[in-house]
Amino acid sequence: MEFKEALTFRHACKVFDENKKISKDEFGEILEAGRLAPSAMNMQNWEFEIIKDKELLSKVKKACWDQIQITSASELMVIYAKISELKNDEYIKKIVALKCKSKEDQEAYFNKVKAFIKNNVGDSDEQIYGWSRAQCYLAVQNMMMQAAVLGIDSCPLEGFVESELNKVLEINPKEKRVAILLAFGYKIKPTTPKFRLNLDEIVKYR
Ligand SMILES: Cc1cc2nc3c(=O)[nH]c(=O)nc-3n(C[C@H](O)[C@H](O)[C@H](O)COP(=O)(O)O)c2cc1C
Known part of the structure; x- marks a missing residue:
């Protein structure tokens, strides 16, 4: 599927066909698209959890x-x-070591990341959450587009009550917070049209 076709194929699917399952290989490709997403300073601020348990x-x-x-x-x-x-410096060092091989490069990049977080993000949990969440959306978009290319429908879901979700998923919000949920499957109703502002309403030049 061409990229433009995938852009129109992708829509927020409101109900999936419960009887149609995504193959393991195709779901693996979707996960890989998430893994390959860009993130500021390559900090890969996301974690993906697939919920299989019916009761949960x-x-x-x-x-x-x-x-x-x-x-x-x-x-x-x-x-x-x-x-x-x-x-956690150990996490940052681990990421830095993926790319930088020499001790000097590692130290220089580590200091750059620390300065970026201090000056551009902030050190409160709320500030780090806001920053990490922004990176998560890039992974989400990659996964939805990879799904579309494979003819798989998706829906991003921000409609949740976080305190309730934390209880159900047993989350410690000091460690991580839910950014968004993402559902994948096959639609049972036709794709909805796009309702968007025109380009001249959102693009400015100066
Ligand atoms: C961050 C985000 C959160 C969303 N949360 C929900 C949601 O909780 N439930 C839902 O049905 N759709 C949700 N949507 C889908 C949007 O309503 C949808 O993307 C938008 O109306 C444009 O329609 P389209 O995606 O079909 O082109 C969400 C979309 C985004 C990007």
């Missing part, structure tokens, strides 16, 4: 405004925005 899924659905996508999807993913790891 129905509890998650309740915490997500009872949205039917949660339980009709073939795969339901929770995307977490990392918090504590971005405050």
Whole structure:
């Protein structure tokens, strides 16, 4: 599928065909698209959790405004925005070492990351969460577009009550917070049209 075709294919699917399952290989490609997403300073501020347990899924659905996508999807993913790891020098060093091989390069890049977090992000949990969450959306978009290329429908879900979801998923919000949920599967209703502002309403030149 051409990229432009995939852009129109992708839509927020409101209900999936419960009987149609995504193959393991294709879901693997979707996960890989998430892994390859860009992030500021390459900090990869995300974690993907796939919920398979039926009982847990129905509890998650309740915490997500009872949205039917949660339980009709073939795969339901929770995307977490990392918090504590971005405050942990060991995590930052691990990421830095992926790219920088010499001790000098590692130290220089480590200091750059620390300065970026201090000056551009901030050190409160709320600030780190906001920053990490922004990176998560890039992974989400990559995964939705990879799904579309494979003819797989998706729906991003921000409609949830975080305190309820934390209880159900047993999350410690000092460690990580839910950024968004992502449901994948096959639609049972036709793709909805796009309702967007015109380009001249959103693009400015000066
Ligand atoms: C961050 C985000 C959160 C969203 N949360 C929900 C949601 O909880 N439930 C839902 O049905 N759609 C949700 N949507 C889908 C949007 O309503 C949808 O993308 C928008 O109306 C444009 O329609 P389209 O995606 O079909 O082109 C969300 C979309 C985004 C980007």
